[in-house]
Each structure stands twice: as C-alpha cells, then as structure tokens.
Amino acid sequence: MENVFIFDHPLIQHKISLMRDKNTATKEFRELTTEVSRLMAYEVTRDLPLRTVEIETPVAVAQAKIIAGKTLALVPILRAGLGMVDGMLDLIPMAKVGHIGLYRDPETLKAVEYYCKLPEDVESRDVILLDPMLATGVSAVDAVSQLKKRNITSIKFVCVIAAPEGIENLHSTHPDVPIFCAAKDKCLNEDAYIVPGLGDAGDRLFGTK
Numbered sequence: 001m002e003n004v005f006i007f008d009h010p011l012i013q014h015k016i017s018l019m020r021d022k023n024t025a026t027k028e029f030r031e032l033t034t035e036v037s038r039l040m041a042y043e044v045t046r047d048l049p050l051r052t053v054e055i056e057t058p059v060a061v062a063q064a065k066i067i068a069g070k071t072l073a074l075v076p077i078l079r080a081g082l083g084m085v086d087g088m089l090d091l092i093p094m095a096k097v098g099h100i101g102l103y104r105d106p107e108t109l110k111a112v113e114y115y116c117k118l119p120e121d122v123e124s125r126d127v128i129l130l131d132p133m134l135a136t137g138v139s140a141v142d143a144v145s146q147l148k149k150r151n152i153t154s155i156k157f158v159c160v161i162a163a164p165e166g167i168e169n170l171h172s173t174h175p176d177v178p179i180f181c182a183a184k185d186k187c188l189n190e191d192a193y194i195v196p197g198l199g200d201a202g203d204r205l206f207g208t209k
C-alpha cells in the first residue's frame, strides 16, 4: 500500500516482542516504548530536506549539510501517545510538542475533542502525530481531521503496532498522510483490541491496570 511504511529492523522487532510480553512491567514497558520511538524517529525523518552551509573545520572550509526548511511538531494523541514523545525528542530536540485528546460520544459515536493545545506556528510545521496503537483507526482519523481543520497540511502518523483495519481506515480517509508502524498485526478482536497486540498501551505505560 502506498504511503504505508512497516519497519522490519531487528532491533525494533526485538523490543516490540519484549513489549508484547504480559510479564513486562510498567517501568520496562515505558523504557521500551521510548527506545522503539527513538528508532522510529530515525526512519520517519529520513526525508527531511537539507541545505548547504559553509563552516570552518579545524582543517579547512567545508560545504556542510544541515536540516533546512520547515520545522517539526510532535502531537501525541492522549494519553498513550505521550509514551512516544521522549524517544522522538531524543533525536529531534528542536521539535515543539502539541497535545490532542479525543473521546468517543457513546450516543453519536462521533469523536469529541476534549483537549487541543498546539504550538502557535503549527501551520508552518511538519506534524508527526503519535499513538502507539492504530486499532480501528477512529481516533487517528479524527485527530488528523482536527489537525487539517487548523490548516495543517503536512502530517505523518506514527504508531508502534497497527491492525490492518486501522491502516485501511486511516489510509482510505486520509491517503495523503503517510503511516509509519513498527509492526502490523493480524486483526482486531470483538473489543477492538489488536491481536496479538500488547494489550492496552495506556494502562501498560502508566500502570493503571
């Protein structure tokens, strides 16, 4: 599928296997999420434009490359997306961080935004939207729609584990948004959990269950 990138790096796969294990405790789970996010940041930023500047090394004048153009904003979807922020910031410390929170109205089944705080200049930034689990895709689709309503035109979606249903939903609704995931799992179960997945990422990150 065009615009969908699934990572197969051995280090990423190894760490995800540790995250899946139900015996992995909160502290280790959080550390692993950070490590996987850090490794993913490397790939997700592969297409950042560069420009040439002149610098003096101790030996000679060099034409050297630095990152050019638009800057980045990370936007975790609350709450599990928070677990991916530190790893990403390790590699892109110049990024600003916004937050978006959505819940599903049980009557209308529509997503309701309960919180959104974005950097002032977010329209001119490349936005990396973060959520470790792309399950049904409902929150990812709505989060992207909310960002687009605010005139944000450059959005990438980054998750750790994706279900085929979520990829299909997000990709068909927002085909312009590249999807990066570290693993694509088999399916969703009747409770919309990813199978085999890793359980509830928020609970595992924050120790709430």
Ligand code: URA
Pocket: 080, 133, 135, 192, 193, 194, 195, 197, 198, 199, 200, 201, 202
């Ligand atoms: N959200 C999670 O945290 N886990 C799933 O399996 C699906 C959605």
